[in-house]
Amino acid sequence: MLGACLLRNIIRLFILLTQRFSVVAIACFLIVGCASDSFHYSNVANSRNSSTAPSTRSIPSSGIHRVQSGDTLFSIAFSYGLDYRNVASINGIAAPYIIYPNQKIRLRGSASRTASTASTSKTKPSTSAPKTVTKKTTEKVNSSSRPVSTVNIPEQKVSSWHWPIVGAVTKSFSNAGVSSKGIDIKGKNSEHVKAAADGVVVYAGNGLIGYGNLVIVKHNDVYLSAYAYNDRILVKEKQSVRAGDSLAIIGGKGSERPLLHFEVRRDGQPIDPLKVLPKQ
Incomplete structure (x- = not known):
């Protein structure tokens, strides 16, 4: 009788220890897993940058770039390998080259054709609802205008170039x-x-x-x-x-x-x- 009771107690103790060990093991596994994920998180972010090498974008078949938040006329022209002066001329944009989110920027065309189109679009709204159109345009300019440069840009030739960093x-x-x-x-x-x-x-x-x-x-x-x-x-x-x-x-x-x-x-x-x- 005593032997059977002792055996049952030993079995219960064994089960209890096994359960506790499992909990500790699972906890350790989770801790190690979380630590590993945190350690490699920055590499995941970096892989997005390394997956695409810097390159000149192809001009869309439409020949139009829609301005995204953060774009400037210079960055748009740069990304397509174009001269910003030509892009500005095509779109009738004068210095300091202000552009707006969702604005359509033509990447192909001529300045004269764009200018005539722009003048037509300006006269058309004036005959229909000038007050409403003017109000909306003013709100857009005040809320999302993004001047690129309002400082004097050097006109002289680059006298000398310097390495941005020294290295191989x-x-x-x-x-x-x-x-x-x-x-x-x-x-x-x-x-x-x-x-x-x-x-x-x-x-x-x-x-x-x-x-x-x-x-x-x-x-x-x-x-x-x-x-x-x-x-x-x-x-x-x-x-x-x-x-x-x-x-x-x-x-x-x-x-x-x-x-x-x-x-x-x-x-x-x-x-x-x-x-x-x-x-x-």
């Missing part, structure tokens, strides 16, 4: 297909990305696919330079900068860190930055 070029320029439209430069952790020449910041954001945190500097009517994959942007649009001023903190894409993607555009077209940069 890990990927060279290619103008074939959708290959790299600039160069990739290996840098150092937390290094500051510097302006390659005097100019004004005409874009600072992350709205262009494949470029991550991007800064575009306009040097004059001919040249633009672009600095991509930044970890953090230090400047704002419309800000004047001098050669050597800090624009951003270097970042990278995927496992390629720290890395800077650097581009130079002449009349809207990508050129090899090594042709204008001094030898290291």
Whole structure:
């Protein structure tokens, strides 16, 4: 009788210990799993950037780009490999090149045809309901106007170019297909990305696919330079900068860190930055 009671107690103790061990094991498994997920979270975000390389977009069959929040005339022209002056002329947009969300920007056409179309569209509403149309237009301008640049942009030639960071070029320029439209430069952790020449910041954001945190500097009517994959942007649009001023903190894409993607555009077209940069 005593032996049977003792056996039952041993079995109960064994079951109790087994249950407690299972709870602890499950808890440990969940903790380790959560820690692993948190550790790899940043890599998931980076994979989105590394899946698409910087490239010039193809012009849509419609020939029209609809403005998204954060776009500027310069970033739109840059993304399609066009000269911002031609895009502005086609659409009858004068300096300081103000555009609005959902606005249709024509990427093909001529200035004269666009101007006549614009004048027709302006006279038509005036005969129907001028007060209503004027009110809506005013509200739109006040709520979503986005001036790109209201500062004086240098008109003189770029006297000298400077390396945005000093480092080895890990990927060279290619103008074939959708290959790299600039160069990739290996840098150092937390290094500051510097302006390659005097100019004004005409874009600072992350709205262009494949470029991550991007800064575009306009040097004059001919040249633009672009600095991509930044970890953090230090400047704002419309800000004047001098050669050597800090624009951003270097970042990278995927496992390629720290890395800077650097581009130079002449009349809207990508050129090899090594042709204008001094030898290291």
